[in-house]
Amino acid sequence: MSTRVPFKQVDVFTSCPYKGNPVAVVNCWDVEEKTIQQATLQNIANWTNLSETTFLFKPTDDQCDYKVRIFTPMMELPFAGHPTLGTCHAYLEFTGRQNVDKIYQQCGLGVIELSVLGKTISFKGAKAEVRQVQSDLARQYDTSLSTTFITQPLLLEVGPQWVVALVENAQTCFDMNVDMALLKETITKHKDATGLIVAGKYPGAEKYEMRAFAPTHGVPEDPVCGSGSLALARYLQELYGFTSNYAFEISQGGRLGRQGKISAQVLHAGRDITYHVGGECISVINGEFLL
Amino acid sequence: MSTRVPFKQVDVFTSCPYKGNPVAVVNCWDVEEKTIQQATLQNIANWTNLSETTFLFKPTDDQCDYKVRIFTPMMELPFAGHPTLGTCHAYLEFTGRQNVDKIYQQCGLGVIELSVLGKTISFKGAKAEVRQVQSDLARQYDTSLSTTFITQPLLLEVGPQWVVALVENAQTCFDMNVDMALLKETITKHKDATGLIVAGKYPGAEKYEMRAFAPTHGVPEDPVCGSGSLALARYLQELYGFTSNYAFEISQGGRLGRQGKISAQVLHAGRDITYHVGGECISVINGEFLL
Numbered sequence: 001m002s003t004r005v006p007f008k009q010v011d012v013f014t015s016c017p018y019k020g021n022p023v024a025v026v027n028c029w030d031v032e033e034k035t036i037q038q039a040t041l042q043n044i045a046n047w048t049n050l051s052e053t054t055f056l057f058k059p060t061d062d063q064c065d066y067k068v069r070i071f072t073p074m075m076e077l078p079f080a081g082h083p084t085l086g087t088c089h090a091y092l093e094f095t096g097r098q099n100v101d102k103i104y105q106q107c108g109l110g111v112i113e114l115s116v117l118g119k120t121i122s123f124k125g126a127k128a129e130v131r132q133v134q135s136d137l138a139r140q141y142d143t144s145l146s147t148t149f150i151t152q153p154l155l156l157e158v159g160p161q162w163v164v165a166l167v168e169n170a171q172t173c174f175d176m177n178v179d180m181a182l183l184k185e186t187i188t189k190h191k192d193a194t195g196l197i198v199a200g201k202y203p204g205a206e207k208y209e210m211r212a213f214a215p216t217h218g219v220p221e222d223p224v225c226g227s228g229s230l231a232l233a234r235y236l237q238e239l240y241g242f243t244s245n246y247a248f249e250i251s252q253g254g255r256l257g258r259q260g261k262i263s264a265q266v267l268h269a270g271r272d273i274t275y276h277v278g279g280e281c282i283s284v285i286n287g288e289f290l291l
Numbered sequence: 292m293s294t295r296v297p298f299k300q301v302d303v304f305t306s307c308p309y310k311g312n313p314v315a316v317v318n319c320w321d322v323e324e325k326t327i328q329q330a331t332l333q334n335i336a337n338w339t340n341l342s343e344t345t346f347l348f349k350p351t352d353d354q355c356d357y358k359v360r361i362f363t364p365m366m367e368l369p370f371a372g373h374p375t376l377g378t379c380h381a382y383l384e385f386t387g388r389q390n391v392d393k394i395y396q397q398c399g400l401g402v403i404e405l406s407v408l409g410k411t412i413s414f415k416g417a418k419a420e421v422r423q424v425q426s427d428l429a430r431q432y433d434t435s436l437s438t439t440f441i442t443q444p445l446l447l448e449v450g451p452q453w454v455v456a457l458v459e460n461a462q463t464c465f466d467m468n469v470d471m472a473l474l475k476e477t478i479t480k481h482k483d484a485t486g487l488i489v490a491g492k493y494p495g496a497e498k499y500e501m502r503a504f505a506p507t508h509g510v511p512e513d514p515v516c517g518s519g520s521l522a523l524a525r526y527l528q529e530l531y532g533f534t535s536n537y538a539f540e541i542s543q544g545g546r547l548g549r550q551g552k553i554s555a556q557v558l559h560a561g562r563d564i565t566y567h568v569g570g571e572c573i574s575v576i577n578g579e580f581l582l
Contacts, residue, residue, distance in 0.1 A: 288576070
């Protein structure tokens with residue numbers, strides 16, 4: 001169509017530029033959604049070469065602040081964590097809205113509730129299902145690490161399906177090496193699993209070092225992983241049975257030269273438990289995009 | 292350092308947005324090069340996730356128009372084709388220079404001469420060495436395709452080291468499928484080779500369909516390949532022994548949803564033969580970058 005629209009490339013889950021997880025946000029607020037072909041959106045997402053590119057539209061649902069469509073280089077996704085945070089950050093900057101504490105995002109999965117507190121934006125995760133991992137598979141996951149699990153791995157369905165387990169502590173998690181061939185074989189055999197999340201606690205702090213591996217999806221190690229953080233929060237609730245609110249921090253990506261920082265919360269409201277994942281965002285690129 | 296500098300993300304080798312090969316160009320003209328750490332440049336190139344990110348500086352060599360440093364997500368390169376064309380295009384837009392026919396680029400490899408003709412920018416390739424490919428390896432390359440070579444493959448050293456050969460015609464080249472496991476094994480065995488370039492001529496036109504495969508470098512198929520085009524031009528000179536100027540077009544990337552269009556020339560000046568590769572460029576993103 002050859003028009004120039006506002007654009008940002010946002011670094012998510014970090015307060016230090018180039019150290020988080022990037023997302024490209026194309027602002028299509030003033031463009032009729034139906035005038036842009038699906039193939040054009042897909043071509044753009046293929047071209048940016050980022051894990052996700054998002055397109056911001058006027059909402060069609062009255063209760064929402066904006067609508068977003070999320071694309072990987074290969075396909076459209078109903079929802080994804082870090083692209084949601086980056087898009088919300090871009091929306092707030094584009095509109096200049098301030099002193100907002102709740103934002104409602106319309107996307108393929110439905111309405112996502114976002115909270116804004118200072119520089120941190122968080123999303124409320126959809127319900128996560130928990131499933132057991134067969135003992136022979138659990139052993140094989142364990143064998144693929146240069147260390148051993150200290151908890152029983154579980155399969156967490158949070159959109160992607162992550163196998164989650166803890167190792168001795170944060171340093172063990174940071175230092176461990178992975179037999180990627182064996183891990184890939186194990187995930188392939190498991191069928192249901194997207195990949196493996198391993199975390200270790202920092203002594204004396206409500207903080208975990210986390211690493212995420214998805215070799216069968218072309219991502220041997222993911223630098224900063226929103227859905228993996230959601231899975232870890234749900235896993236800790238299962239493990240420790242918190243009966244009141246629990247907030248913790250996750251550090252990720254150090255082994256890949258990143259410094260991802262994720263804030264996670266398990267919130268209790270009566271019998272209802274919700275899971276929240278958030279972080280800071282920085283707009284590294286501001287400009288216009290040729291649509 | 293937290294300053295905002297001009298930025299462009301340029302689509303190279305195409306006249307149709309998102310259909311070429313992108314490069315990110317960070318304009319550091321007003322920044323002292325020594326004040327930016329190498330690690331920062333590398334972090335940025337890792338973050339953009341493009342095959343190359345370039346940094347434009349004031350030249351330190353008086354005969355040059357600008358200096359460029361070129362980074363992949365993993366390392367700095369002395370030279371690369373499509374990043375050179377994208378950077379030159381960005382330089383011309385940043386400075387507003389018009390009616391220019393020659394531009395001299397300072398980079399790790401030395402001084403690169405660029406020609407500007409209408410919308411097309413071309414670079415003059417460094418001398419390309421030609422080497423034979425052992426017959427058992429040549430056979431194995433051939434076997435990795437669903438078609439057969441009609442010419443003897445040769446190894447062309449143009450920076451990367453491409454094995455080049457022709458197949459029957461353009462359609463054969465477009466349609467062929469590759470046994471990627473066998474090709475990977477062959478390239479690994481060959482040791483010297485970066486990858487394989489296959490081309491087929493369009494009937495009745497000085498135009499080739501080209502495909503580039505570099506599976507051992509994490510690029511099973513490259514959408515639009517500048518150095519591969521240079522290797523093909525050199526190969527055709529070897530094959531046909533042109534005694535006067537020869538210009539041809541290359542189409543690439545169709546199987547990957549791209550529409551790369553490359554102009555190649557073999558120029559004769561007395562006994563001196565030079566090789567030139569060029570294309571059109573489009574600035575898809577214009578803006579500022581947080582440095």
